[in-house]
Amino acid sequence: MSEKRKRGLFSRLLFFLVTVVVSAALLLSYSALFLNPEKAWYVTLAGILFPFLFILEAILLVLSAFRRSSLFGWILAVMIPALFFSGRYVRFRDGGEEEGPVRIVSYNVGLFAHDGGKVAGDRLALADSVAKFLLGTDADVILLQEFFLPSSTGIDRWLKTRFPGYHAEYYALTGRAGSAGNVTLSRRPVLNKGKIDFPSSTNMALFTDVRLTDSTVLRLYNCHFESYNISPDSLIHALGDEEEVESTGRKMERSIRQRPAQVGEVVRSAAESPVRSMIAGDFNDTPMSFTYQRLRRSRKDAFIEAGKGLGATYMRFRPFFRIDYILYPKDLKARTFSVLKAPYSDHAPIEATFVAEPNVTIQ
Secondary structure, three states: OOHHHHHHHHHHHHHHHHHHHHHHHHHHHHHOOOOOOOOOOOHHHHHHOHHHHHHHHHHHHHHHHHHOOOOHHHHHHHHHHHHHHHHHOEEOOOOOOOOOOEEEEEEEOHHHOEEOOEEOOOHHHHHHHHHHHHHHOOOOEEEEEEEEEEOOOOHHHHHHHHOOOOEEEEEEEEOOOEEEEEEEEEOOOEEEEEEEEOOOOOOEEEEEEEEEEOOEEEEEEEEEOOOOOOOHHHHHHHOOOHHHHHHHHHHHHHHHHHHHHHHHHHHHHHHOOOOOEEEEEEOOOOOOOHHHHHHOOOEEEHHHHHOOEEOOOEHHHOOOOOOEEEEEEOOOEEEEEEEOOOOOOOEOOEEEEEEOOOOOOOO
């Protein structure tokens, strides 16, 4: 066999192997929507990698066309579902929709520890900057996750001073460094409130029943599901250390396995709600996940219905990681959705406006 034929055979074999691996991984990412990670946690990793796998599969499709490969049909068949799922990450719209009268903002403020990608030098000063930014959104309801204040600072007093005109509901765990938790701020009347504890976790969900209009009451769940507790820097560092790799793997497995039970608690609570419910916050899961799929089952995604452009919200892995959401009842109407620009956290704030339809109010 000539050297040229050997190279050609090797090239075809390599292309075949790469195609099989990437296509299999992409197919596995689809299954992440339906397989409970408590039983197969590693499938979630394929869902996380969906944007990268989609791009790789698209490159393979183009290469197979140029090579006139018999694999073209197979690659295209594997890609077809991905074309529909890609709309969960990027939206192409004409825009021009008028804003609705009800504005909701959700923001993981990252414990006020990030300042333009750097560690914040003065977290109280950064908290004040975030408060000014949020007041500028003119939101009717603001949902905050990973809120933090030093233990010497009174949360009640701070919130009343920084957010005049808002009724604040919060739950924070207090330690030596300070108090951290979730905060819900509303300019509309709050009729009821509650908290959902997640076992063996510092994460939580709050709910508030808010009278958005005279004839509309909505229950808003402010959720922060289990975090990975892994920074991008630690991921890079772990690659060169076997013990770090194992430790990182254990953290990821623990987080992935915990979220389904936490989601189940919120879903059960919402099912028992006397009024319609909106579920929002930091889910720590991508749109190709069991978490997202279950929470969206009877709701609409404000980004998909009214967003434009990229929906990524985790700044350290932009433009691929979308993990913050506003999921709303199907009989409401989302008019607009935006990923706002703010340099105060490793997350981007998200904002949606709605037309609130009348419903049965709480007696």
